Amino acid sequence: MDQQLFERVYEGVVNRETTYEGIYYTAVKTTKIVCRPTCRARTPHATNVTFYPSLEEALHAGFRPCKRCKPEENGALRPDAALAAQVDAIIEEQYATKLTLAMLAASVAISPYHLQRIYKEVTGYSPAEKTERVRLAHAQRRLAETNDGIADIGATVGYGSPSYFTSWFYRRTGISPTEYRNGHRGGN
Ligand SMILES: [Zn+2]
Structure with missing residues (x-):
């Protein structure tokens, strides 16, 4: 603008x-x-x-x-899309913590069952999958752009165990965190 x-x-x-x-x-x-x-x-x-x-x-x-002017009312948003967007914002903020479906559901004040169903309807995947995608994007960025240790990076995206982080990363991408880092450093 x-x-x-x-x-x-x-x-x-x-x-x-x-x-x-x-x-x-x-x-x-x-x-x-x-x-x-x-x-x-x-x-x-x-x-x-x-x-x-x-x-x-x-x-x-x-x-x-805003609770005062309620911008989400009067058709500004489909309520389901608003809910999914709220959940996305919470995941972006809290991906480093042990986020569970129950916790997400509690913060938007609906049942876990409904949250799972509505979120999936809007986005095509579950809140858990979204959380993993956000974690992976953050991990990949830090592997490529920083010299932080792999265990550190794992911990900051919510995986306290380095071996768990490595196998999770491998499962999602087909390569290890080290290979990913080397591939984005031009072999330095
Ligand atoms: Zn307002």
């Missing part, structure tokens, strides 16, 4: 204008909350604001819907 447009939309937020209602969503970095542009809560500083053209994108980026 260019600066001019940003200023125009921000001006609308300051004045609680309805011009951009349903067009932009106000995400506030300091509170990790996303609002409608007309929200009655205290106006956030421009430097802390990012405008998203859809609520889905804001939720995927880890923002939670």
Whole structure:
């Protein structure tokens, strides 16, 4: 978004204008909350604001819907998609911990059974699979871009046992973490 447009939309937020209602969503970095542009809560500083053209994108980026202006209501999102996006944000935040289906379900206040079914319907895979994908992406990035030890990397993506991490990595990619690292270092 260019600066001019940003200023125009921000001006609308300051004045609680309805011009951009349903067009932009106000995400506030300091509170990790996303609002409608007309929200009655205290106006956030421009430097802390990012405008998203859809609520889905804001939720995927880890923002939670404001409890006051409820941006998810009135058809802004299909509720199932909103739920899946919320779960994705939680996984992105907590992939390093022992995330279970029960814990995820508790944080979005539905039963594990329903969470599993709805999430799979929206995304095509389970929350557990999503967690593994996020862990793998983080592990691969750190293997390729850092010199951190393999055991360290395993621990930071949720696998405290290095041998478990190595065999898990192998199962997902067909190569070991060391081979993956060497392949991304041009053999250095
Ligand atoms: Zn709000």
